[in-house]
Amino acid sequence: MLYREALNKALDETMALDDNVVVLGEDVGLYGGSYRVTEGLVAKYGETRLIDTPIAELSIVGNAVGMAIGGLRPVAEIMTANFALLAFDQIINHMAKLHYMSAGKITLPMVVRFPQGVSKQLAAQHSESYEQMLAAVPGLIVLAASDVNYAYHALKYAILRDDPVIFIEHELLYNKKGEIDFAAKLDPLKARVVKAGKDVTIVSYLKMVDDVMKAVPLIEEKLKVSCEVIDLCSLNPVDYETLAASLEKTGRLVMVEEDHRTGGYGAQIVSWAAEQMFYALDAPPLRIAGEDIPIPYNRQLELASIPTPESIAGEIITWGEKHGI
Amino acid sequence: MLYREALNKALDETMALDDNVVVLGEDVGLYGGSYRVTEGLVAKYGETRLIDTPIAELSIVGNAVGMAIGGLRPVAEIMTANFALLAFDQIINHMAKLHYMSAGKITLPMVVRFPQGVSKQLAAQHSESYEQMLAAVPGLIVLAASDVNYAYHALKYAILRDDPVIFIEHELLYNKKGEIDFAAKLDPLKARVVKAGKDVTIVSYLKMVDDVMKAVPLIEEKLKVSCEVIDLCSLNPVDYETLAASLEKTGRLVMVEEDHRTGGYGAQIVSWAAEQMFYALDAPPLRIAGEDIPIPYNRQLELASIPTPESIAGEIITWGEKHGI
Amino acid sequence: MIDKLLAEDLYYHMVLGRQFEYAAKEHYMQGEISGFLHLDIGQEALSVAAMKAFEKGDVFSTYREHIMAMARGVSPKAVMAELFGRQTGVSEGKGGSMHLFDPSHFFYGGDAIVGGHIPNAVGCAYARKYQGNQSGVMVVFGDGATNGGAFFESLNIAAAQKLPLLFLCENNRYAIGTKITRVAPFEKQANKAEPYMPTMEVDGMDAIAVYEAVQKAQHYLEEGHGPLFLEAFTCRYEGHSVADANSYRSPQEMALCKQQDPIEKLKMHMLNVLGISSAQLETLEKRAQAEVDAAVNFAAQSPQPPLEARFDHLFAEGGNDAV
């Protein structure tokens, strides 16, 4: 099953379960979604539940907030994360705050799906990641789906939970293959140890998890170490327990993210480790992130602007050698 | 002279210098600005240069971008930072990127002024800080004015510089008193050592600088240490040199900010220190920040949600005692 | 038609509203209330009559909503306690003056982002239509909100989807110190809705006219015709908020505007047309004043929320432990 099919399945099952679940966004209905995530659903659930909206992101999220107030469980799709900037007022001032400001009188069971990241040569206005902004907003749950199984379970959880959830997807993952473990009781707020290891903890999320896994064999060979790879899964709240347990064991932290380095999400994880795990750290933590530039169109420039399996391996090996790891 | 008068003076002088400088925003003209920063300017420069806009933040910034393309030097005022969320598409997708995407063919000499922060009981939709979001956007210069002298020099610099600048002001600083040192050659991109010291480096910016300075006597007395207090001034780019020099000396870092802790701007500074200054650090760094909740209206709850001179002193003393400082 | 009982109800709530606002102002001056306090004095006809007439539907409003909340049925005690920031406030002290919410009275704020609540009202109207609920939704906003993208997107979507939504524009001609005609090409903001839906205009200083117009509007929604736009011209007597000196309006302009006082107008109608005695009116006024006094007492004596309460209500599920 593909990642986008897993998302589709999660939508399908929750829509079948509860008439209050509705999906809205640009081209989500008749067209089937620009990444085909909602394909086939309009035939099953009709146009009142697969709502094709105009190109008006502020309203997409703002309407979803109102639908949730009115008793529905809207799942809003933003076609690409960059366009969500138009909806930031609704996301931050409304979606994240109404429950709190009303002392719980208003409840907002809603999800905003966010395809994001550097895809292939879409240039600066179509290549961004906003987890650093959204995970910093109190009142939002922020999940990041790196694989098929998590995508399925976490999206169902997000839709059925009575709180506002930002659900981040990576545009290059839609055709990723995987299996759903239907029997598993997956807690979407817990981090996932993708690979156990004992010398270096590599923390990541979303597409970078795959890139880290590609880099690991080379790193292990060159540095003669064993790496533990952790997928954060939930970017807010963060499962610090899993991170702490790993760092107690390895004493070394590498944080990998695709987004720009300055102010990137990884700064939160590294600063947490510096504050809370200082005495466990045997070496300076390493942050691997994108360059502090808008993403250029040219393919070579684009690839040079973000971490790749090669650059991840290279940076970790250099760092490891420098610090005698 | 008051902080708001210093800003007014900077506007006045640059407007006198260059006809291309225009100011736009809600109530900036006839009304004189909701924090009186533009008071008196409309009488001097007329309504074509002090442009009262409708309540349309997306357009305020979007129009400023177009004015800059057309050869003007617009200074846009956002009445309160929260409303700027409506303009995030223009700030991030346009203001920050057009110069880069056009390979320098388009130049945007423009400033967006940002009054922000927790004032007094304005509640969650009027109390936020967005430096963590904005300082993470490549292509923007982000300055934060903590005092009269900096406010004056830095705003002039921002207006005269050929690049997009976000100029952050704190709503509780407008009536702060101070002197302008007209002779000084101030570099607005350099951090300022507010107070020299040798044992602990306390880094901060905007209003928190004052709160830190209020806390310092108590900290120095209780811990028997001398504190070095640094005002970052420029949040992007960051003057890491000044920070490094201080940490080499003190070996201890405290980062103080008003914004929510998770993903707050200070995470960037602490993560930088962990990566780059690891061997200089004699104790885990300490981050002091606001709680991860929307700001509540009630005064006691509000104050309990953000750092105060007392809480800053308290947290640093506890930390110092714990780590034998 | 407006009968005696209804007129008395409107009058009572308008007087209550005005006295409430004066009391709030007084306690703001004394430091018991803080933040931005936007008084609705002068606009009571609209705030009360629109709410009463739209009784069955859902309402979304702005930061200038004390009187509306009370006309909806929220108790003055709970509103005043909220202004005082107390535990007993309608938002338990978390929201303050600009953020009154009470879904039990189908009142959803209380929003401090100009125009920000309009898309929410659109979404709620969608939900109501989906649920087959015919009462519809009313969204109240100022002239200042009609220049923002949120408003325009909402006109288009509500019309495209034929949603049961009443756009109620409270045009007091000012957004803080900016006169609407300086930032829009005309004074009548209903013009902007014309391409999308039928528009109506009403004298917002005339409670009975407002009542009748909104009642008509609700019937229109109930009949499934889609959205409707109603513009009410009003005048606020005070500054934009208590902090605003109102220096941009001349004494003449203020005097002219106060000549149309909505409470006086309704009073005259009650005395002269409905034959209600001035003694009866006085009884209502006294009851209103007593209610306001009781609200102030209640608020003043209510406890502050405990400090730990600030961590409550971040999430609905599992409280803080869930995260």
Add this chain to the structure above:
Amino acid sequence: MIDKLLAEDLYYHMVLGRQFEYAAKEHYMQGEISGFLHLDIGQEALSVAAMKAFEKGDVFSTYREHIMAMARGVSPKAVMAELFGRQTGVSEGKGGSMHLFDPSHFFYGGDAIVGGHIPNAVGCAYARKYQGNQSGVMVVFGDGATNGGAFFESLNIAAAQKLPLLFLCENNRYAIGTKITRVAPFEKQANKAEPYMPTMEVDGMDAIAVYEAVQKAQHYLEEGHGPLFLEAFTCRYEGHSVADANSYRSPQEMALCKQQDPIEKLKMHMLNVLGISSAQLETLEKRAQAEVDAAVNFAAQSPQPPLEARFDHLFAEGGNDAV
């Protein structure tokens, strides 16, 4: 009036544009061009004639702008090289298909946020008025952009400030796969501008009609009357971008739309009314094809930007050292 010379110029650029787009598609399929590639085939009349008629003013456009940029005067070589992502591209390979900028031809993009460039055009129109420059600004956008807040705010501001701005709506009735009438209450988007400014409609498949309408519009702006709205109905022949299979439009609909081919229409006019020979037309066509071939060659042979170039142009002042 359209004379021979002008007709030849229009024809040349329309043919050039179409051949250019086909060449771009071909090289996209071959992997030389990537990202989103939005072809303008079928809409050449509008893209060329509007640019030619508005020669003196400033232009802001969307991501579907190759032909417009070339009609403005940007060389096909620089455009094709940009699509190839090369150093010699008009944006030095940083922008790609959606981000062509050339201030020397008063062409300011190339914006990939639907509607995002409209407020920029408003600001530029403000600058021009301030500078006493009478030529005005033209902003081109699709039907899909007319549902977004940025568009509406711009109508209001341009009208309130009487700015010399021509809103040119290219209504091809689709935003990707969504038909405009499904998300707006009517097909004619000029309706939305009616409260604010005069509106005009033109057949966007007729180059001469477009030229005359835009010329008239520019005179109107020059005379200082304020903004104007022009709606042109067009049809795109291809999918939304090369990645879109265009499955939402029936073969019948496509056939109908191609019957009005803008190049054929102009050709007939040139042959039958202006008395231009088919040999002359063929010469133009060949010249256009040669230009496209040269552009492809140029692009293919141009160097990739050096990797360090990615750090250039972050700031105008002091390059990277300033920060």
